[in-house]
Amino acid sequence: MLAPLFDSFAAVLQPMVLAWVLLGVALGVVFGAIPGLGGGMLMALMLPATFAMPDVLAQGFLIGIYVGGVSGGLISGILLGVPGAPSAIMTTIDGSAMARKGLAARALSIGIMASLVGGLLSWLVLVALAIPLASVATKLQNFDYFTFVMLGIVLIAFLAASNPIKALMAGFFGIFISTVGFDDISASERFTFGSSFLSSGFDILPVLLGAFAMRSVMTDLANPSKMQSQASVTIREVLSEMGRAFKYPGNLLRSSLVGSFIGLLPGIGSNIGAVMSYTAAQATAKRPEEFGSGSEEAIVASEAGNNATVGGALIPMIALGIPGSAQDVILMAALILHAITPGPLLVNEHPDIFYGVITSYAVANIFMFLVMVLSLNIMAKVIKTPPSILAPVVLLFCVVGVISAHNRIDDAWVMFGFGLLGFFMASMRIPLAPFVIGFVLGPLAEGRLRSALMSSGGDILPLVTRPVSALLILCCVLVMLWPFVSHRLRKRRLEQRAG
């Protein structure tokens, strides 16, 4: 295995290939940082252009866009409170909170380094376990998926440190909002009140941009003093803080593994990778109450998690020919355009392509790190723009981004509505993280459970008889019991100390 891998490094480390990977990463970072665009859109736009390129260049260019697109969202998320891509949602919560405390450089350093580490660890997983892991992922059934997603939802309980009632309410409300619209399984409409506008439900981007970006602009205008404290960001400052991410080695490793695993599962995506890594990190953090208000650990988890999903998602695509995300579909299409069929035979028939994809991914991660650090100077100038100019410009980009995501102009109203809701939630001190987690994971859990029950003829027993789902249910129960157990343990420890 190592000989073809080294050969692929020799092939990818050619100046021309490197230049195309670098161009892909740079464009991906820019598109990833602009709400509504994202790497997926750019990959789709660039696909026809790759037809004329040699296959190694085409793959390198598209993988560069993929990696850059997932990572780019963190810059605008931290500096402007606007998640450029849905994968940056959790980073935005804690990153923008750190920026408001004048710790923007530190938040960026941690985010960029965690992205690099997450990407490279996921690359190691890709190199070592591509083939065995891909076959494991295909054996998982809907019951297993459901329990896995439930574990993420149950972890919302850990987000409830400061105000458990409001956090749980936000989580339930997020799940409820995700149910509005046309139900694909039963072909019935839920809470649409006869409106065709509501039939399509609420797409993730307008909801997130409203709840984050619009809310962020409004709360900043209500408290201008907080806006001024975002401070300047210099490359030197960011580089000097780079080591901070390594203060959390366990978190980096766990989040990268969680992200890689989530990436493996078809149709899940990098935003879920970030959410699951975030909740897992909070469940094991020493100070979980800091999550949501500017926690370094939260940024590490979110960024390592979302970047690792890219490597994870490449595994079933190249090893089995099963795309895990929309971006993987485009990568597959690029291969097919070059008369190469991804799948189990790829490693034998085209080892240069199989290992070329793997190597390009590693190179793209390193370029992503460099591009992100070097682009900070430009971003630093953006945040120095006076709020009276920046606020309308940010809102304009949000509106255009929301419309361009699905070419649906009415989505701007959805963003507006959720912006008002986000502002209300901020004013009433309702945490946003549980809302987002509920909104993102709720439909996934429901869809998987209903599909599972349909295939089992309504029999719920496989939920406890299948080893994977039984194990995950046990984890859910333990997670739910943990706050009570830890409370009792703490109480006993205090009593022992007092006695």
Added chain:
Amino acid sequence: MKDIITGIVFAVFSAAMLYFSQDIRDLGFDPLGPKFLPRFVLVPLLLLSVALIVNGSLKLKAEPEEFPEPDFWQTARAPALLIVELGAYIWALTSRAVLFEISSALFILVAGVTLMGFRDRRLLAALVLVAILLPILVGYVFKTYLHVALP
């Protein structure tokens, strides 16, 4: 007071949605049905809202607080105006009454002036420049290259 308001808003909302959940047609395609999840989350949402109202009332009794906060109207002015301006901008876009470039330029100008006033001439000049150039650039890129259906 904030807890009581939050509790009332969510209690009314969840009770209303629970009522409307009866209208969801269940054609029996799957064992769980489309009503299950909304009801599964609305019931605890209603109960938690009631708990929040009770909690908030007890807290208010113990420590009375001034509501709204003394500087509320002063701090709410800028965001409230921007919300109205953004609403008007989105209306102009969705109704397709005005070209994207014109409505966007007007939005940036009006929102900017609302936030900064007319005192700083240099800043005002920068705002006018941004308001003219940015919508043209964004409109050109999004309409021509990204094929976005902007008015």
